[in-house]
Amino acid sequence: MSKFGTIHRRSLDQMAGFWAEAAADIHWDKPWDKVLDESKAPFYRWFTGGQLNTCYNALDRHVENGRGDQAALIYDSPITGSQQTRSYKALRDETARFAGVLVENGVGKGDRVIIYMPMVPETIVAMLACARIGAVHSVVFGGFASNELATRIDDAQPCAIISASCGIEPSRVVAYKPLLDKAIDLARHKPECCIILQRSQETAALMDGRDIDWTDAVAAAVPQDCVSVDATDPLYILYTSGTTGEPKGIVRDHGGHAVALNWTMQNIYDVKPGEVYWAASDVGWIVGHSYIVYAPLLHGNTTVIFEGKPVGTPDPGAFWRVVAEHKVACMFTAPTAIRAIKQQDPAGEFARQYDLSHLRSLFLAGERCDPPTLAWVEEILGVPVIDHWWQTETGWAIASNCLGIETLPIKAGSTARATPGWDVQILDSDGHEMAPGEVGAIACRLPLPPGTLPGLWRANDRYKHAYLDRFPGFYETGDAGYIDEDGYIFVMARTDDIINVAGHRLSTGAMEEVLAAHPDVAECAVVGVADELKGQIPIGCVVLKAGVDRLPEAIVGEVIQMIRDQIGPVATFKKAVVVSRLPKTRSGKILRGTMQRIADCEDYRMPATIEDPDVLGEIRASLQSIGYASQ
Ligand code: COA
Ligand code: AMP
Secondary structure: HHHHHHHHHHHOHHHHHHHHHOOOOOOOOOOOOEEEEEEOOOHHHHHHHHHHEEHHHHHHHHHHHHHHHOEEEEEEEOOOEEEEEEEEEHHHHHHHHHHHHHHHHHOOOOOEEEEOOOOOHHHHHHHHHHHHHOOEEEEOOOOOOHHHHHHHHHHHEEEEEEEEOOOEEOOOOEEHHHHHHHHHHHOOOOOOOEEEEOOOOOOOOOOOOOOHHHHHHHHOOOOOOOOOOEEEOEEEEEOOOOOOOEEEEEEEEEEHHHHHHHHHHHHHHOOOOEEEEEOOOOOHHHHHHHHHHHHHOOOEEEEEOOOOOOOOOOOOHHHHHHHHHHHHEEEOOOOHHHHHHHHHHOHHHHHHHHOOOOOEEEEEOOOOOHHHHHHHHHHHHOOOEOEEEEEOOOOOOOOOOOOOOOOOOOOOOOOOOEEOOOOEEEEOOOOOOOOOOOOOOEEEEEEOOOOOOOOOOOOOOHHHHHHHOOOOOEEEEEEEEOOOOOEEEEEEEEEEEEEEOEEEEEEHHHHHHHHHOOOOEEEEEEEEEOOOOOOEEEEEEEEEOOOOOOHHHHHHHHHHHHHHHOHHHHHOOOEEEOOOOOOOEEOEOOOOHHHHHHHHOOOOOOOOOOOOHHHHHHHHHHHHOOOOOOO
């Protein structure tokens, strides 16, 4: 058996021993009683009885072990033309002080804090400060609208919200404070205070008695030490799209998370403490949580927070400049970002302007990487490009080429083999394991390894129903695909209504809920169609209520604006069309899959249960009117 095969086998056969060994690289205030606690299966817990502090492990420990002067965090912001570097010691001190602000304002162990911030170092300080005092953070991506923020406020019930006056997009300054104020108005739950970072690009008006200026509060704060928390206590909640408008609050614990993420840095990404690691994502997504913040800092690396875009800030060389300037050893981004660069610089001329000799690998995730994009970036960088597969729920890669263990041959279109800790199977609709090459539901045998979701925030039934009930003994990933003869996993599609827009996970069901609320709309369907740059984008078909005689274009304009206002610009919902009816089965189920294939000009089989086949011709004509369904 190969070295990788041996380690993978051991991770499944001797699960407790395998992860106990990895846990030795983390500082524990109190050792665990049990590595894997199966007493409440299918709810598994890792390292029960153990106590630790994630912030201590990410900052203080490195200062005490001689890394105090090493850069912990580089802020590179082409969009504001600024750069800053914080050493481990400086980041620890700043975090301890900001933890003092939280404590001063009544935040304590177990309290929730929502963080709605742009890509600035203070966002990371806020996250780590929560971890330092045992508070539970919930970061909300800045591209979400007030309505989405309000839903999260009501679910997490934070005592404090941390935000900034604005975020900066290439085309505009996004005033965050009015969005925050509106969200608090919409929410039933009201936070006791809001701590606002004022940025020079736009100053926010502060509300007396509720809003606190970040800088003033920090100046007066008393630094706080780390508090011990249980390994099983929640570190954060990260909301992600579910199959309804209600997002799922994915919970992450302290102990398993610290152990697993630290382990991945050496074994998957093959980086050593002290090296520079850069995930070009947003802190508001899981990739940002795991690989801008926690994993690199737990492992003693230098991490980069980049406030910019792959193109336009100022040119398609932005990523390569950052790699060269900061001597990045390993980089991580989404395929959509590479496609954006490729579109503007097909010959890779910008990459050639920079010294990329420190870069040893590029990892991609968030959506399937199309083989031409993989080949293009491999060619221009001359390093292994690794497509790896994971989810907000799992917190780290389910399948990847593990460069720190053994580099396996790269097969374009595949995310390589299940990583250690993961037993991945392809199941048919009855839950039977399928043969190599057969496409089915991708499921992972329980228990999942440490660092994965122990449940949903205060919604254990929903957790069980959404992930565990369909295939007893397995976690249902919601992805479909196959495993080949060599054990390589090919992730092909979602089995639910989730789409991936520029690497951002969105629910078409949630968009339909918004459209259905328009007073003139009787019913609607939103499907994800192929997009050269963003992978997928949503388009909508709406049927109007009988008697509505307003101009269809006016209604289309209104529903587009509704999605932007209620979900956010990140949904990229720019096209919709009024249709006279939707294709349905005889039992009334809308044939969204068939609509998507018509829009993308893919072959499709006429569904046997279709109510009226003629409707498909009408849908094709409507889709053609908005630029789809024609070769
Ligand atoms: N705050 C406010 N608005 C935001 C935002 C934020 N943090 N992030 C994005 N938006 C807005 C954008 O301004 C844009 O608005 P517009 O419709 O007015 O133009 C909209 O949301 C869509 O943004 P985006 O998806 O970023 O599209 P883009 O056209 O600006 O850029 C890419 C396209 C491919 C360059 C960009 O999507 C990208 O870099 N993607 C990488 C994604 C990624 O890292 N994913 C994480 C998984 S690894
Ligand atoms: P998120 O929770 O936002 O990380 O999105 C997770 C989903 O993105 C997965 O369930 C997949 O559908 C998709 N995904 C992520 N990485 C990959 C990949 N490398 N290949 C194919 N799909 C991916």
